Amino acid sequence: MTNNTTKPFDAKKERTVRVLLPLPLGDGYDYLVPPDLSIKIGNFVSVPLGKKESVGVVWAEGSGNVLASKLKPINSVFDLEPLPDVSRSFVDWVAGYTLTPPGSILKMVLGGQLRPLKDKDRVETALPDPDFAKRTFSPEQQDAVIQLVADVNAAAYGVSLLDGVTGSGKTEVYAEALAQCFRNGQQALVLLPEIAMTAALFQRLTDRFGVVPTLWHSELTEKQRRLNWHAIKQGKARFILGARSALFLPYQNLGLIIVDEEHEGAYKQEEGVIYHGRDMAVVRGHLGKIPVILASATPSLETLHNVQQGKYKHLILQSRFGKARMPHLELIDLRDEKMNAQTFISPPLLEALSKTITNGQQSMLFLNRRGYAPLTLCRACGNRLQCPSCTSWLIEHKRTGRLHCHQCGYSTPLPKVCPVCEAEDKFAACGPGIERIAEEVAACLPEARFAIMASDTMDGPKGAEALIQQMDDHKLDLLIGTQIMAKGYHFPRLTLVGVIDADLGLAGGDPRAAERTFQLLQQVAGRSGRAENPGTVYLQTTNPDHPVMKALIKGDRDAFMLAEMRERQTYHLPPFGRLAGLTVSGEDRAQVVQIAQMIAATAPQNDRIKILGPAPAPFAILRGKTRYRLTVQAARTVNVSAAITAWLSPLTIPRTIKVQIDIDPYSFL
Template sequence: MPTSSATPIKTISVLLSAPLDKPYDYSLSKEMDATPGAFVEVPFGARTAIGVVWGKGQGNIPQKKLKSVIRFLSIPPVPETSLRFVDWVSAYTLAPKGAVLKMLFGNPKFLEPKKKDRYEAPFFDPDYNQPILNQEQKNAAAVLIDNVNAQRYAAVLLDGVTGSGKTEVFCEAIAQCLRQGRQALVLLPEIAMTAALIDRFTERFGHKPVLWHSGLTEKQRRLHWQAIAHGKALFILGARSALFLPYPDLGLIVVDEEHEAAYKQEEGTIYHGRDMAVVRAHVGNIPIVLSSATPSLETLENVRQGKYGHVILPQRYGTAAMPSVELVDMRAHKLSAQEFISPPLLKALEDALEKKQQAMLFLNRRGYAPLTLCRACGHRLECPRCTAWLTEHKASGRLHCHHCDYSMALPKVCPVCGAEGRFAACGPGVERIAEEVKERLPDARAAIMASDTLDDPKAAQELVDKMNAHEIDILIGTQIMAKGYHFPRLTLVGVIDGDLGLAGGDPRASERTFQLLQQMAGRSGRGEDKGHVFLQTTAPEHPVMKAMVKGDRDAFMAIELKERQAYRLPPFWRLAILTVSGLDANQVIRATQELAAKAPRDSGLRILGPAPAPFAKLRGRYRHRLMVQAPRTVNVSQVVREWLTTVKLPRNLRLAVDIDPYSFL
């Protein structure tokens, strides 16, 4: 960096990977020379810390107190694009810059290889196994390849029903990127999904992609970080955190299943992986592909406004036809309190078993029963630390809170009325459906697929292998099942509670239900036989249900967009949630009121609240919040940032800012 000869001490500013919002000045000794992005070790309090040179010294520390840089690390400096990306994400999400930088590091331990490290970056052959594409796929691939060749920012929605061959299409763009010798990144919403895709990518490019997700060992992460930062790893498959790695020459980003809410990181630095991927593409001036069978309303609106291109794959690849969807009106069937499978669905299951076909039963509730109550007095067993019921899990024989780590054995005596042995499980979880299947279809081989039974991609792959080997007749699971698996013998999907998600204060609930049901529908009949979906509901007249039966996305979108506009919701308005939490309920309420009182006037914002968060208590902390609505012309991040500088919260309270919230709990 250029330094004036008048200053004997060269000062630079260094950003540390800690929750600090600004870089601090350090001095350089004579023989040192620094470029922005260089990794340095510096004294920090009583310890030392690793940081990145952010620029020239800013004079925020008096010359006399300046500490010197200890050493430069021998790794390539962070590319300028990555530095600007950190600045951008921090400004938008209001997360401290240092916290965003931490995601670029992964962990300081990854920065320097160990002596014993041996890692040969794989060679990806763009022409290793070129599939035969149909005409629609060829046309779609041509658009994406053009964008890769243009080497500049362009966002495209790759839109096609499940089974239409989207993966083969975006692989053509990846191949072109590899031919240019540039890095290509594919993002997935959940690591449980990686196993199935790894195989497909390996077949296509002759080598397993370089992975980046929390399921890797520390050594794997260190090796992969090194390979990526040195530009040796050209094809990377990762979770949303992979976006922040310091790619020296990223040429393409693909966001698979772009509609997935799992792209939203809800803890620490709160950000949306898909949205930040678009920003990363913009900052790096490279193309991005958003792929989905059920695109988000936000993305469709961006397409409508001409901000994103749109490539459609209308047909299913091969011979499979779209499944038929049948609504089962649960009000017309009188089931006992222990039964959740309606007669029409049971009959369909029996038929499928008879024909040696496979079925899936879907219920988005883990465990055995979502609620346990005392039949004598009606007392419901709640988590003592959260506003949430305890869920019974048969596997552990305990009641668990799904919002914190609290669990307890089922009490013998009711803590309220003292009645003995009167607790009853209410409502179904996937474990209870499995029990019902066992009782009513004793010959069926059933298995459960839920996030708490599959904590790593390997366990997911084992279940998938068993399904493919037809060692399972009926797979019972949560939304984790709705991902991109392909089971040729699967012809029947039963949705136990199609109403879940339609009610409640979440503005995206209808959209999510529609997407989930479309994906579940897409699971069935991907082989030769036409699939059938049975959707159990108590609201068959709801527009989501009607659109489901017709498979009519446009009709659904039209209804939903009108509602969103009327209620000042995304994509027409922008939202932010400010949640204050603490151990003292009154203090939390007072602080939230003060925050509201200081809300900027004439800024165009609409402030709703203060109000208790739906989970008014979580992990022992009381939570009060404000919801902010902003027209799209207002820079909501900046207005909120300025607002917060006028408020001083007591130190024992926490404030979480969520720009573009997806979770409303």
């Protein structure tokens, strides 16, 4: 920091500026510019805030709301280039759309605590070599490469959907767009939905460009964050790989954004600032006048709709690269199988697993449910063990020997005695979690070398990397895992995938449930037979006639999506209409209900906007707080954010009540 000043000056003649602080408060405060400071819009400054100091960004000329004589002067200016205009517009846009204070968005721009670099911290960032490890392409890939490279050179906004089955070489194709961006001297950002996925892609991109990409995600150390932030800010880091929050970093010269696995629900941030990473990437591309590439083997219905409307370009990679073929899918109708109530792997699947191991190949068993059993009940009285502070069953985990609440993190040892009827040792585990499947594998296939892959059994990205290595080295015959396993890993020996419960996820009041199940199962299927060996996927179901199962068996994504699109159109659901969720929560149930009803009573009601609720949320009690939900359903043409602002701002909401607004909700809990 420089230029400390204590000199008094004549406030009336002084320039004032509005400084935005990384705090959830209004849209900034006016400060005086001391005469000896040269201040530009976008400068990072230190200002007095109460008795403390805060970092902020000069957002605009002073608003003039407060008399200049009452304002405090800026303390100092950071020795940094001003925040680019596009970053400021992006903050304002996202704040307006998500109904979040702009300071909360600025906090993401600052990437946590902003501290100046020390000289010993300065790192030389190696630049990616665009011509390192060049690839040969199929004609189809070549066409896509030519278009994407042209888009990068055009330096204009545009969105392309890179749509190719798993193994069709999407990464290699978009890497050529990255290469062109680097040749043009610009920065490029590759977004991934989850940190656990970065390991595999990190290696492939490192191999392609001969340098390590600069990472941005929540598991970086404080020092690494600071170094990476400054490298990105200065434009020295050209090649950035990150989770959704990387979108907000203050790029000096961003030329391309790639959103990999664009269909992933994990792009939606559900806490703090609630936003959809993919949608905001498109906004950032638009504001920055740069191309955006959305890549997926199973594109979201929203994105396909934009393609249909001619808003997005569609680049299709049909065939799997090289020799690999699509796997063969087969349904196992569980109603026809004679199985003990405590077993979950059907005889045909068990036999296929055994054969695969004998043939020296690898398998995966997929169940999107962590822990041992989703429900524990007392056989004497039927009591189900429930979390004391949530509307949620407790889930037994053998690994910890405890019962866990997956909503709030509460855990307790499995009690010996039923808290209701006091019967001893009468608890029974109901249904399977992956730990229970692992137990069954150990009992039925004692020769199998297996491991469990789930977010709570692995030690972050490093743990995922270690498991992938063990699969690569053929030290494992079988991986048992949750949806985390459905992601872009490439195992040449993997020829069998078993889906324990293909029906899971179809139930519930979520308009995207069928789409998600279809995507997830198709991704899981895509894990199998990626090299020379053809793969087989077994789907265990009690619902073989469901449209999702039928579409999967036929491999007919387009038919499924078309049927799903008609359904959404009929019910005015996204992308044909707009949704927003309002969750009203608080400690006092009666007050929550009263406020929720008051909000509903003042709601705008016309033929373009409709309010459903209030109704108890599916998790009606979470962490001891009562939760009620209202759903706003509006026509496509309605500006929902503005409508909600106009509706809620005149209301007086007590401090003990929280109203959380979720524009374009993906979670309906």
